[in-house]
Amino acid sequence: MAVSGSDFPGSLTNAALPPPRTRIFKIIVIGDSGVGKTCLTYRFCAGRFPDKTEATIGVDFRERLVEIDGEKIKIQLWDTAGQERFRKSMVQHYYRNVHAVVFVYDLTNAASFRSLPAWIEECKQHSLGTEVPRILVGNKCDLQDSVQVGTDVAQQFADSHSMPLFETSAKDPNSQGGGNHRDSDHVEAIFMTVAHKLKSQKPLVLSQPPESSVSLSMGKDVGGDASRSWGCGSC
Numbered sequence: 001m002a003v004s005g006s007d008f009p010g011s012l013t014n015a016a017l018p019p020p021r022t023r024i025f026k027i028i029v030i031g032d033s034g035v036g037k038t039c040l041t042y043r044f045c046a047g048r049f050p051d052k053t054e055a056t057i058g059v060d061f062r063e064r065l066v067e068i069d070g071e072k073i074k075i076q077l078w079d080t081a082g083q084e085r086f087r088k089s090m091v092q093h094y095y096r097n098v099h100a101v102v103f104v105y106d107l108t109n110a111a112s113f114r115s116l117p118a119w120i121e122e123c124k125q126h127s128l129g130t131e132v133p134r135i136l137v138g139n140k141c142d143l144q145d146s147v148q149v150g151t152d153v154a155q156q157f158a159d160s161h162s163m164p165l166f167e168t169s170a171k172d173p174n175s176q177g178g179g180n181h182r183d184s185d186h187v188e189a190i191f192m193t194v195a196h197k198l199k200s201q202k203p204l205v206l207s208q209p210p211e212s213s214v215s216l217s218m219g220k221d222v223g224g225d226a227s228r229s230w231g232c233g234s235c
């Protein structure tokens with residue numbers, strides 16, 4: 001006798017199948033203190049410039065669900081502390097299972113640009129080499145009168161490290177930088193570009209709580225449902 005799906009409780013009808021799991025792309029955002037990492041990640045996840053920010057302690061974690069080619073994907077942005085004293089106890093944790101790296105400098109602050117090789121080196125030391133998609137973001141291009149890092153020199157640096165360059169502003173994401181990527185909303189385009197690239201590579205990591213094995217305590221938050229903030233308990 002044939003057994004239909006509905007007659008047989010153990011069978012896998014469509015209704016019985018678990019809902020498809022959402023893939024998560026973990027993207028870490030690194031660079032000197034004050035370059036605007038918090039503002040960029042907040043802009044992408046909460047859709048606006050934060051009213052105020054404080055120095056990140058440990059790492060702040062924000063995420064946003066997007067749909068790419070019909071698939072729902074969670075983009076998880078790890079906004080890392082730029083200040084060394086707020087980083088050291090957390091560094092090993094946020095370099096784990098990273099899918100992409102966004103290096104940020106402040107194009108009104110030449111020192112933040114000169115620090116980039118050290119940030120790239122830190123990634124290398126945590127086994128994140130050129131096989132992991134990386135992009136370079138020059139932030140604060142709304143402050144045109146204060147620019148210290150020209151597009152040419154930034155582009156040369158990006159080319160020499162095989163990274164695309166974006167110049168943008170977390171404050172006014174429609175302002176046009178001199179970089180080679182122009183869009184009506186740069187911040188949106190930057191993170192969506194990374195997500196498209198990752199989707200085309202089909203990484204295998206599936207939905208899971210962020211670093212659930214790591215003991216983290218709630219820290220400061222700049223607000224918004226899309227934003228969660230974590231600091232190291234010992235900081």
Ligand SMILES: Nc1nc2c(ncn2[C@@H]2O[C@H](COP(=O)(O)OP(=O)(O)OP(=O)(O)O)[C@@H](O)[C@H]2O)c(=O)[nH]1
Nearest residue numbers: 033034035036037038039053056082140169170171
């Ligand atoms: N004009 C302008 N100011 C910005 C922009 N992005 C950030 N800022 C300002 O720069 C300062 C530092 O921004 P944050 O986002 O906190 O910098 P951060 O890189 O997260 O700093 P740490 O947490 O210390 O690593 C704040 O006063 C922001 O308001 C921007 O695009 N344009």
